[in-house]
Amino acid sequence: MSRGKKMVERITELMNDPEHIRNIGIVAHIDHGKTTLSDNLLSGAGMISEELSGKACWMDSDEEEQARGITIDASNVSMVHKVGDKEYLINMIDTPGHVDFGGDVTRAMRAVDGAVVVVDAVEGPMPQTETVLRQALKEGVHPVLFINKVDRLINELKVNPQEMMIRLGKVIDKVNKLIKGMNEELYNNGGWKLDALKGNVAFGSALYNWAISIPYMKKSGVSLQTIIDKCNEGDAKYLAKASPLHAVLLDMVVTFLPNPLEAQGRRCHIIWHGDVNSEIGKAMYACDANGPAAMMVTDISFDKHAGEVATGRLFSGTLTRGMEVYISGTAGKPNRLQQVGIFMGPTRVDVDKVVAGNIAAVTGMNDAIVGSTVSSLKEMTPFESLKHYSEPVMTVAVEAKNTKDLPKLIEVLHQVAKEDPTVRVNINEETGEHLIAGMGELHLEVVTGRIKRDKGVDIVTSPPIVVYRETVAKALDGTVEGKSPNRHNRFFLSVEPMPQNILDAIQSSEISMNMENIARRDALAALGMDKDEAKNVKDIYGSNMFIDCTKGIQYLNETMELIIDGLHEALDGGPLADEQVQNVLIKLHDVKLHEDAIHRGPGQVIPAVRGGLKAALLMAGDTLLEPMQKIQITVPQDQMGAAISQIQGRRGQLSTTDAEGDQIVVNGEAPVAELFGFAGDIRSATEGRAMWSTEFAGFSPVPQGMLSEIVMGIRKRKGLKEQIPTPKDYLE
Numbered sequence: 139m140s141r142g143k144k145m146v147e148r149i150t151e152l153m154n155d156p157e158h159i160r161n162i163g164i165v166a167h168i169d170h171g172k173t174t175l176s177d178n179l180l181s182g183a184g185m186i187s188e189e190l191s192g193k194a195c196w197m198d199s200d201e202e203e204q205a206r207g208i209t210i211d212a213s214n215v216s217m218v219h220k221v222g223d224k225e226y227l228i229n230m231i232d233t234p235g236h237v238d239f240g241g242d243v244t245r246a247m248r249a250v251d252g253a254v255v256v257v258d259a260v261e262g263p264m265p266q267t268e269t270v271l272r273q274a275l276k277e278g279v280h281p282v283l284f285i286n287k288v289d290r291l292i293n294e295l296k297v298n299p300q301e302m303m304i305r306l307g308k309v310i311d312k313v314n315k316l317i318k319g320m321n322e323e324l325y326n327n328g329g330w331k332l333d334a335l336k337g338n339v340a341f342g343s344a345l346y347n348w349a350i351s352i353p354y355m356k357k358s359g360v361s362l363q364t365i366i367d368k369c370n371e372g373d374a375k376y377l378a379k380a381s382p383l384h385a386v387l388l389d390m391v392v393t394f395l396p397n398p399l400e401a402q403g404r405r406c407h408i409i410w411h412g413d414v415n416s417e418i419g420k421a422m423y424a425c426d427a428n429g430p431a432a433m434m435v436t437d438i439s440f441d442k443h444a445g446e447v448a449t450g451r452l453f454s455g456t457l458t459r460g461m462e463v464y465i466s467g468t469a470g471k472p473n474r475l476q477q478v479g480i481f482m483g484p485t486r487v488d489v490d491k492v493v494a495g496n497i498a499a500v501t502g503m504n505d506a507i508v509g510s511t512v513s514s515l516k517e518m519t520p521f522e523s524l525k526h527y528s529e530p531v532m533t534v535a536v537e538a539k540n541t542k543d544l545p546k547l548i549e550v551l552h553q554v555a556k557e558d559p560t561v562r563v564n565i566n567e568e569t570g571e572h573l574i575a576g577m578g579e580l581h582l583e584v585v586t587g588r589i590k591r592d593k594g595v596d597i598v599t600s601p602p603i604v605v606y607r608e609t610v611a612k613a614l615d616g617t618v619e620g621k622s623p624n625r626h627n628r629f630f631l632s633v634e635p636m637p638q639n640i641l642d643a644i645q646s647s648e649i650s651m652n653m654e655n656i657a658r659r660d661a662l663a664a665l666g667m668d669k670d671e672a673k674n675v676k677d678i679y680g681s682n683m684f685i686d687c688t689k690g691i692q693y694l695n696e697t698m699e700l701i702i703d704g705l706h707e708a709l710d711g712g713p714l715a716d717e718q719v720q721n722v723l724i725k726l727h728d729v730k731l732h733e734d735a736i737h738r739g740p741g742q743v744i745p746a747v748r749g750g751l752k753a754a755l756l757m758a759g760d761t762l763l764e765p766m767q768k769i770q771i772t773v774p775q776d777q778m779g780a781a782i783s784q785i786q787g788r789r790g791q792l793s794t795t796d797a798e799g800d801q802i803v804v805n806g807e808a809p810v811a812e813l814f815g816f817a818g819d820i821r822s823a824t825e826g827r828a829m830w831s832t833e834f835a836g837f838s839p840v841p842q843g844m845l846s847e848i849v850m851g852i853r854k855r856k857g858l859k860e861q862i863p864t865p866k867d868y869l870e
Contacts, residue, residue, distance in 0.1 A: 146487050148218045149480065152227035156398045156425050156495040160391050161451070163231045163246045165274060166256035167266040167831070171286040175256060175344040178383045179230065180217060216480050216497075219388040226392050229480075229497045233270070243270050244524055245436040245508060245559075247277040248409065249451040249497050251402075252395030254387065255281050255313065259288045259305065259341070260295065262798075263312045265770050265833045271313070275320045278405040281330060282338045282394050284387060285309055289343040292369040299362050310339055329394075338394045340386050348377035349386040353393075398425045398495030402453060409434075410453075411652065412519030421454035427493040431455030431463060431514040434521045435506045438557050444477060444501045446556075447486065448512075452498050455514060458491045465503065466511040466520040476502035508559045522647065529834065530562045530575035531765035531810050532602045534582050536589070537572065539596040547572065550593040554585060561585055571856075575605055577834070579814070604765065604811040606852065607837050608712030608719045610635055611759035617727050618757060620750020621869070622742035626732035629701070629747050633754045636683065636721045639665050644681050651678050671725075677702050681720045682709055693731045693738065700740050701726070704747025713752040713863050714760045715852040720837070724751065753865035762845060763837035765810040770803060771820065771830040778802045780823040788812035789841075807835055 152158055164175060216229050231246040247253070253274040257263055274281060285306055291297050297305065314332050318325040325331050332339050334352055342349025350360060360381045368377050396404070402425045406414075413419050421429025435450040457463075462472040479488040479499045492498035506512060511520035538547040548565060551572060555563040562575040576582040579602055586599050613634035620629045636644075640662065643649040649661050655673070662672035670687075676698060677684040684705055688694060705724060712719040732738045769790065771781040778795070781804045785792060790808030797803075813832070820828050840848055853860060 145218065146482075146489070148225065149216050149227055150489050152218065152225060153480075153489075153496050154427070154493055155227075156427075158224065159227045159229065159398055159495050160252060160395050161229045161250040161398065161401075161495075161497060162252045162254060162391055162395060163233055163243075163250040163274070163279070164254050164256060165233050165243060165247075165270040167258070167261075167264040167270075170256050170258040170261070170264075170267075171344045175254075175284065175286065175383070175387075178344055178347055179228075179388065180215060215482055219384075219392065221389055221392045226388075227496075228388060228391065231497075244273050244277075247274050247279050248434055248521075248524060249436045249449075250279055251398060251400075251405065252280045252282065252391065254284050254391065256284050256286050256344075257309055257313065259285050259309065260290050261772075261829070262309050263316065265768065265831050267313075268316055269833060271316050272320055275317065275324075276408075278401075278408040280328075280395055280401070281313075281317065281332070282390055283310065283313055283332050283340070284349070285339065285341045286344050288341045288365070289346060289369050289374070292366050299366060302362070302366070306334075306341060310334060338390060340390050342381075342383050342386065343374070344383060346374035346378060347383050348374060348381050349383040350381050351386050351390055354381060354386045354389065402495075406453070409522050410519070411522060418454065418513070418515060418518055421494075424454075425495045426454050427456050427495075429454040429494070430518075431457060431461075431512070432518060433457070433463075433498065433512040435503075435508055435510045435512060436524075438506065438508055440553065440557065441486070441501070444486075446504060446506075447499050447501050448503045448506045448510075449481065449497065449499045450512070452492055452494050452496055454494045456491050456493045457498055457500060461514070463503065463512050463514055464516045464518070465505045466513075466518070468505045470516060471505075473503045473505055475500050507556055522652075524559070529605075529765070530560060530577060531605050531834065532578055532582055533573050533575040533605050534586065534602050535571055535573055535600040536586060536597045539598055543595050546593075547589075547595050547597065550589055550595050553593070554589065558585070578832075602814065603855070604809075606715065606717045606765075606840070606848070607763040608714050608717050608755070608760055609721045609763055609839075610755055611761050611839075614754055614758040618750050618754040618865070619869070620746040620748075620753070622738070622746040624732075624737060624742055626737050627742055627746055628728075628730040629726065629750050630728040631747075631750050631754050632725045632727060633751070633758050634723050634725075636681065636723045637666070640667065640683070640723075641681055641721055644678060644683070649678070677705065679706055679709055680718065682722045682724065684724045685726070687725050687727050688729055691729050691731070693733070693735075694729055696735075697729075697731060697738060697743055700743040701747050703740070704744040705751055707744065708748045708751040708755075712760060713756050713868070715762065715849050716856055716858060717762070717852070719755065720763070722755070724754075749868035752863075753868040756863070756865045756868075762840040762848060764840050764848075766807050766835040766838050767810055767813060767832045768835040769806050769808055769813075769830060769832050771806075771828050772798075772801050772803050773824050773828045775800060775802050777824040777827055778804065781820070781828055784816070784820050784823055788816070 216227060219226050219228055231250060233243045233246045255271060257267060291302055291305060310332050317330055337351050337353040340349050340351040350365060355361060358381050365377065403423050406422050418430050418432055422432055432454045433450045433452045435448045437449040439447050441447050457475060457478050459475055459478050461475045463475065464470065464472055477488050478492050479486045481499050486499050503512060509524045511518060538544045551563045551565060555561055560577055564573040574582065574585060576585055582602055586597065589595055589597055610633055614632045617630040617632045620631060643665060649658060658675060659672040663669045671685050674686045675683060676686050709719040769785060773781045782792060785806040785808055788808045789812050790806045792806045794805045795802055820830055850860065
């Protein structure tokens with residue numbers, strides 16, 4: 139029997155015993171060694187040869203990933219590890235570290251219960267380490283720490299044992315500080331504090347296949363001095379035999395990270411807000427394989443032979459071939475599962491069934507999108523939607539090189555949006571423009587490259603364009619009257635900037651339309667909103683809120699849905715530059731409706747509300763917001779001036795400069811619009827000695843002096859009239 143087949147048999151046996159399962163994600167800043175580490179774990183489990191581990195990048199199965207040497211897609215693998223005389227099934231997801239692919243990390247964190255946070259011993263925790271850690275903790279995922287590249291401390295920096303202990307201690311303290319800042323309760327009482335003596339921290343070198351933790355030192359007799367001596371002698375092979383990385387790390391995973399039974403009891407209330415005492419609630423909290431099926435889709439990929447493959451975490455029940463399931467947000471028609479399997483890196487292995495507590499890969503769910511809730515019950519409360527930390531801030535226009543490929547291009551764009559929810563696809567039928575918005579230049583390059591390579595559509599892309607947002611500068615004085623085309627219906631609206639504390643609560647999902655009305659009213663009142671207004675919130679759209687302040691108006695209830703549709707149309711494209719509107723509080727003060735339903739249909743209500751809101755936005759000083767990025771640059775002291783001028787020359791703001799040894803860390807913020815070509819410029823300005831990273835930092839107002847120029851540029855590009863409309867244009 140082949141090695142792979144034997145492995146699958148052991149996996150399918152262990153799959154039924156949740157106490158012996160660990161679902162883990164490998165997370166880190168870019169280039170801190172996640173994929174090399176994942177290769178080592180696979181080699182230890184006997185899935186790839188030892189010679190290849192660390193070089194194969196087996197988890198980077200896409201040719202684009204191998205060419206660039208970075209992970210782009212999170213990839214799953216299941217393997218078996220033995221501790222003592224017991225075998226454990228480890229379902230592992232290797233995640234990307236590049237900021238442009240942060241959406242993959244968010245999705246992977248929903249599927250796992252524990253995370254191995256990898257930190258480079260020389261660089262220490264970096265901005266993306268903080269971001270991925272925050273994503274993990276927000277999903278209730280338990281962290282352990284692996285400090286990688288310890289051989290560099292010894293061979294390159296020539297540290298002695300005492301200095302090494304101090305440096306490693308500093309890394310642990312920094313990560314602990316991040317965990318404590320994000321969740322003090324779990325840090326103090328939930329066992330999330332990292333402590334080398336306890337054993338939930340390991341040190342090592344993923345490239346040379348060795349690692350050590352204090353419990354393993356006692357077991358193997360390998361001391362810190364042994365490690366320093368062997369690294370100096372260049373004898374990494376001895377360390378890899380005496381203290382192999384996969385054994386140390388997977389022992390730590392099994393000992394400190396929770397199994398699905400423990401984890402779901404603790405995590406379910408974070409990611410699911412349904413009734414705990416319902417049948418499905420009890421089944422999920424108990425990880426019950428005999429209960430109704432409940433799965434959250436965290437990834438969708440396309441297989442040339444099997445079509446769409448949906449991967450996700452199964453929280454309760456059992457999935458089998460031919461079973462019928464319902465998908466949240468669709469019209470209630472069931473989907474029939476065609477194949478049920480698990481992932482072994484790039485290959486998918488079919489199995490007879492997958493039970494609760496595992497990560498499943500199924501085909502046949504054509505209605506599913508990333509974030510869908512899949513259940514054997516028709517009316518299950520869906521899981522909390524996945525909240526991404528950054529937003530698509532760059533856009534490219536794409537068109538088919540040959541007109542005959544146009545229908546195929548539209549189909550492919552829909553597919554791309556389904557596979558990667560951080561990509562926003564906008565197909566404008568009026569102008570014939572197809573836009574793809576992504577997280578950054580690299581993200582868009584990869585997405586458009588795959589359309590050409592994998593989907594076989596030859597496309598032409600425009601240079602990247604920055605995505606702006608519109609918002610109001612001040613509260614509107616009085617109200618605006620929106621009239622329907624037949625003049626029989628009138629809507630009186632006002633707009634004002636959203637108070638910052640309420641905006642923060644919406645963006646962190648503390649307040650949403652999924653909440654019970656009373657809970658939402660109380661949460662808003664606690665933030666200072668008038669109780670009557672808080673009770674009458676009718677819609678939250680993006681980061682905008684709509685409140686009905688009217689009293690006792692006949693026929694309003696049956697018209698409310700149309701009013702909300704009209705608001706959405708206006709918010710999708712503001713009057714200034716047809717960009718999305720955000721951070722606006724809209725109030726409806728009075729309504730006059732025709733008593734005959736035929737005269738207050740969609741053709742009358744939607745234009746009235748849309749025009750009224752656009753006029754109100756203009757009267758309240760509609761302005762543009764531009765996306766910003768945090769920048770951190772680490773350079774030698776003599777290059778500090780060059781790094782600072784790179785930020786300042788791009789309309790950037792400096793926040794701090796800190797000395798770390800002989801290096802200076804410069805922190806700042808700059809608009810995305812000014813950061814095109816930043817990589818090449820910073821390299822040449824600092825003679826290639828700068829290390830930098832960027833991270834999305836929200837939106838901030840465009841400087842007043844540049845506003846009209848930018849607005850004109852956008853209007854021209856979109857083929858809109860150059861003349862900016864006036865409120866009168868919308869109220870005629």
